[in-house]
Amino acid sequence: MDSGFLRALEQVVGPEGLTTDSTRRRAYECDGLALVRRVPDLVLAPLDTSQARECMRLLREEGLAVIPRGAGTGLAGGATPHEGGVVFKTSRMRRVLEVSERDRFARVEAGVVNVDLTSACSHHGLRYAPDPSSQQACTIGGNVANNSGGPHCFRYGATTRSILGLTVITAEGEVMELGGPEPDPEGLDLVGCFVGCEGMLGVATEVTCRLIPAPETTETLLALFPSLDGACEAVTELIAENLEPSAIEILDRLTIEAVEASVLAAGYPDEADAVLLIDIDGLAEEVRATAQDVGEIARAHGAFEIRTATDAKERARLWAGRKGAFGAMGRIAPDLYVADVVVPRTKLKEVVLATTEICQARGLKLSNVFHAGDGNLHPNISYDRRDEVEVARVLEAGTEIMKACVAVGGSLSGEHGIGLEKRDEMHRVFSEADLDAMLRVRAAWDPDERMNPGKAIPVRGCMEIKTKPLPVPSGGSS
Amino acid sequence: MSSLAERLGPLRGRIPGVEAELPLAVPESEEALVELVNEARVGGLRLLPIGSGSRLGGAYGAQADLLVSTRALTGVVAYEPGDGTVTALAGTRMSELASAVLAGGHRLTPDVPRPEEATLGGVIADGFSGSDRLRFGPTRHHVLGMRVLSSDGEVTKTGGRLVKNVTGFELHRLYAGSGGGLCLILEASLRLFAAPAARACATFTCDSLEAALAISEHLGAPPLEPTAVSLSLGDGAWALTATLDGREERVTRERALVDERVPGAAWCAGAEADSLHATCRDDSPREGAVPSLRISARPSRARDVIEVLLRHSPEAALQAQPLVGTVEAVPGSRADLDALCADLRGLGASVRLRGAAEQGARPTNPLEQRLKAAVDPHDLFCGRP
Numbered sequence: 113m114d115s116g117f118l119r120a121l122e123q124v125v126g127p128e129g130l131t132t133d134s135t136r137r138r139a140y141e142c143d144g145l146a147l148v149r150r151v152p153d154l155v156l157a158p159l160d161t162s163q164a165r166e167c168m169r170l171l172r173e174e175g176l177a178v179i180p181r182g183a184g185t186g187l188a189g190g191a192t193p194h195e196g197g198v199v200f201k202t203s204r205m206r207r208v209l210e211v212s213e214r215d216r217f218a219r220v221e222a223g224v225v226n227v228d229l230t231s232a233c234s235h236h237g238l239r240y241a242p243d244p245s246s247q248q249a250c251t252i253g254g255n256v257a258n259n260s261g262g263p264h265c266f267r268y269g270a271t272t273r274s275i276l277g278l279t280v281i282t283a284e285g286e287v288m289e290l291g292g293p294e295p296d297p298e299g300l301d302l303v304g305c306f307v308g309c310e311g312m313l314g315v316a317t318e319v320t321c322r323l324i325p326a327p328e329t330t331e332t333l334l335a336l337f338p339s340l341d342g343a344c345e346a347v348t349e350l351i352a353e354n355l356e357p358s359a360i361e362i363l364d365r366l367t368i369e370a371v372e373a374s375v376l377a378a379g380y381p382d383e384a385d386a387v388l389l390i391d392i393d394g395l396a397e398e399v400r401a402t403a404q405d406v407g408e409i410a411r412a413h414g415a416f417e418i419r420t421a422t423d424a425k426e427r428a429r430l431w432a433g434r435k436g437a438f439g440a441m442g443r444i445a446p447d448l449y450v451a452d453v454v455v456p457r458t459k460l461k462e463v464v465l466a467t468t469e470i471c472q473a474r475g476l477k478l479s480n481v482f483h484a485g486d487g488n489l490h491p492n493i494s495y496d497r498r499d500e501v502e503v504a505r506v507l508e509a510g511t512e513i514m515k516a517c518v519a520v521g522g523s524l525s526g527e528h529g530i531g532l533e534k535r536d537e538m539h540r541v542f543s544e545a546d547l548d549a550m551l552r553v554r555a556a557w558d559p560d561e562r563m564n565p566g567k568a569i570p571v572r573g574c575m576e577i578k579t580k581p582l583p584v585p586s587g588g589s590s
Numbered sequence: 591m592s593s594l595a596e597r598l599g600p601l602r603g604r605i606p607g608v609e610a611e612l613p614l615a616v617p618e619s620e621e622a623l624v625e626l627v628n629e630a631r632v633g634g635l636r637l638l639p640i641g642s643g644s645r646l647g648g649a650y651g652a653q654a655d656l657l658v659s660t661r662a663l664t665g666v667v668a669y670e671p672g673d674g675t676v677t678a679l680a681g682t683r684m685s686e687l688a689s690a691v692l693a694g695g696h697r698l699t700p701d702v703p704r705p706e707e708a709t710l711g712g713v714i715a716d717g718f719s720g721s722d723r724l725r726f727g728p729t730r731h732h733v734l735g736m737r738v739l740s741s742d743g744e745v746t747k748t749g750g751r752l753v754k755n756v757t758g759f760e761l762h763r764l765y766a767g768s769g770g771g772l773c774l775i776l777e778a779s780l781r782l783f784a785a786p787a788a789r790a791c792a793t794f795t796c797d798s799l800e801a802a803l804a805i806s807e808h809l810g811a812p813p814l815e816p817t818a819v820s821l822s823l824g825d826g827a828w829a830l831t832a833t834l835d836g837r838e839e840r841v842t843r844e845r846a847l848v849d850e851r852v853p854g855a856a857w858c859a860g861a862e863a864d865s866l867h868a869t870c871r872d873d874s875p876r877e878g879a880v881p882s883l884r885i886s887a888r889p890s891r892a893r894d895v896i897e898v899l900l901r902h903s904p905e906a907a908l909q910a911q912p913l914v915g916t917v918e919a920v921p922g923s924r925a926d927l928d929a930l931c932a933d934l935r936g937l938g939a940s941v942r943l944r945g946a947a948e949q950g951a952r953p954t955n956p957l958e959q960r961l962k963a964a965v966d967p968h969d970l971f972c973g974r975p
């Protein structure tokens with residue numbers, strides 16, 4: 113890279129904001145999807161919006177691709193610089209800029225770690241609802257870009273429902289203030305359009321997040337099932353009965369064993385083949401009544417024991433086990449392929465069974481820990497990336513699982529996004545015209561397609577499609 | 591052009607704030623709508639998409655050659671009670687949709703005013719949120735996906751029918767609230783919530799805005815979580831109505847909490863509460879000779895917003911959701927409208943006018959301009975958010 117250009121960047125971000133050294137750059141060759149790797153040409157870490165804007169302007173002059181990156185915990189290759197380019201990371205933008213107790217919002221820099229936002233507002237009796245299992249590491253900017261979920265999104269919705277405003281820098285170096293603490297900003301919903309864009313529309317540098325009051329009471333239940341099927345059926349009925357807990361998660365036997373053998377041992381029972389971990393929030397009386405209904409439904413589907421966490425410490429332990437489950441799988445094999453698919457909640461049992469068959473047919477080791485209440489499955493396949501044959505089988509199984517979901521009205525991703533991993537599967541749910549509509553919107557934000565190129569939308573002969581002649585209507589003249 | 595003229599027939603529509611009547615097309619099928627869009631584009635006509643026409647948005651219709659209503663495209667396409675989602679065609683009335691999902695134990699949100707007039711497509715395109723927004727959030731949060739018709743006559747899909755889904759860009763978020771300026775909504779899917787088993791309404795009558803807002807603060811303080819709190823002004827008195835609903839146990843406890851915090855509420859429950867809730871919901875002022883204003887500000891500015899409004903127009907009709915930060919208002923006259931909007935914006939509020947021909951016909955924000963050009967390159971649709 114041109115030394116004058118590098119000097120100009122260094123003047124903006126200082127030496128600590130610029131990584132040129134090839135060994136250090138290697139740390140950014142992939143995100144949580146370890147199967148695809150490419151070392152970026154440069155890594156930039158601005159300190160705030162103004163530095164970020166200056167950097168983006170310099171990058172524009174060079175015509176370089178920009179790959180936004182938070183903590184790199186994404187599991188779909190969204191932050192992988194697979195076509196080279198400059199990784200633009202937000203890890204130095206970590207300030208909580210404002211917390212408004214009265215209007216229940218917080219304004220933070222994009223690199224703030226999810227759990228730090230909750231800590232920053234908890235003494236006001238408020239919390240930030242989206243709680244991805246990676247919340248100890250992932251950033252609010254990454255959550256915005258992926259429209260991330262988490263166990264409690266069952267009741268409170270994915271990230272998009274908690275984002276009020278954004279400061280975004282486009283590939284052209286424009287700083288855009290989108291939305292804000294008012295409930296309905298004027299004009300188009302640009303915030304809603306940006307959330308879930310997987311870094312392809314711009315870099316978010318500041319985020320205004322909606323906060324919600326902490327509930328009066330939370331009860332955590334652990335329902336023990338002799339089979340995974342029973343647990344799935346119970347969830348389907350909880351939904352059909354319109355019960356509204358705040359989180360409904362399933363862990364299967366292999367996951368339980370892995371968690372219990374790890375430092376996060378949560379006291380999950382070894383006699384169950386599957387457990388339902390359920391949080392119920394609200395007023396004490398309401399929580400009690402809902403817990404009773406949940407218990408009855410669970411028993412009707414075979415639960416042989418319902419445990420209730422006795423105090424906050426036990427509750428925290430149960431949830432730490434759930435949230436650390438992916439990490440705990442490291443005991444089973446060196447690598448873990450976390451599939452992320454979504455189905456109607458009426459189809460849980462059917463699709464879980466299908467994923468088991470798909471993996472069994474390929475001799476793969478499958479475990480399940482997932483956001484059952486939202487129909488968001490995570491079939492996790494343990495494998496060893498050094499074994500090429502096994503890797504091929506894992507990828508094939510991933511594709512088959514997606515097909516099985518789409519076949520019952522499901523979709524490719526419930527929360528991890530499309531990234532590189534699923535980009536070429538998008539035609540399973542969208543037509544060429546649907547994908548072109550996305551490309552058009554993208555072009556309005558980023559005409560040169562320099563933001564995170566090659567992600568989420570398959571590369572097709574779309575330019576011809578875009579300019580195809582318009583149909584001539586009968587009786588009309590063109 | 592001739593076939594288009596033939597197709598149109600005798601229907602005419604008028605947009606508040608615009609003198610001339612416009613031809614109104616009400617295609618009976620999606621195919622007819624596609625043909626109409628193709629013909630209009632080739633003929634260089636500009637369309638203003640509408641639903642039932644019950645609340646025509648800002649009257650950008652000054653620029654429209656033709657009104658196109660989706661009101662004849664009706665019906666529930668899919669209702670999955672076990673999955674808590676519903677998909678319906680754009681012309682389906684909100685009241686019909688609400689009854690359909692109630693049969694499966696669900697409530698439809700948004701709970702919009704006069705649901706027997708409003709269509710699903712119109713509500714979503716307008717960005718209108720219901721009286722239940724305090725508890726459930728704005729309409730745009732519950733739209734799971736859409737099928738839309740673009741100005742080049744293509745039908746495309748965004749999102750899906752799943753309660754959680756991050757497959758592809760969420761273009762439905764862009765289309766929701768776009769006011770018919772980007773595309774025609776053909777069909778939409780919504781997330782549903784549990785129908786309440788019990789409901790109670792508390793009413794407070796106050797002689798000052800300050801007193802009413804103080805009560806509303808108590809109503810919004812945790813652990814209370816009312817479904818709606820609405821404030822209106824009539825005959826010099828402020829009426830504040832709170833709707834509490836959900837499980838029986840919840841409503842009983844919330845009632846007790848309200849009585850403890852703000853004694854003196856007039857209560858009703860059950861069918862009476864349903865009816866009072868519907869009356870308050872339907873009471874939102876409607877534009878006529880004078881445009882309506884939809885004002886949105888941080889909840890802490892609700893008082894300033896209402897005071898500014900009444901200072902400019904003491905006779906304004908208004909309904910506020912103070913805990914959300916929104917106010918619907920129709921000033922007494924249009925004389926002072928610009929100054930009023932400027933003062934409101936000075937408070938950091940956003941203001942959307944409806945029934946005002948003078949409102950900007952084109953987006954001014956450069957990104958919105960680019961989006962408009964990208965999504966509707968023919969500049970066929972003349973609605974605005």
Ligand SMILES: Cc1cc2nc3c(=O)[nH]c(=O)nc-3n(C[C@H](O)[C@H](O)[C@H](O)COP(=O)(O)OP(=O)(O)OC[C@H]3O[C@@H](n4cnc5c(N)ncnc54)[C@H](O)[C@@H]3O)c2cc1C
Pocket residue numbers: 143144179180181182183184185186187189190191202222243244245246249250251252253254255256257258259260261262263310311312314315316317438439527528564
């Ligand atoms: C153990 C584990 C558990 C997980 N659990 C969950 C879960 O429960 N729910 C869930 O949804 N996900 C989960 N994930 C996935 C992941 O943590 C989320 O997608 C998270 O939001 C990514 O945040 P990040 O800061 O690591 O972003 P990154 O991985 O760095 O980036 C993710 C995407 O966002 C873009 N991006 C990052 N920052 C910005 C920005 N400021 N502006 C614009 N674009 C940006 C990147 O280009 C990339 O496309 C889990 C991952 C792991 C490893």
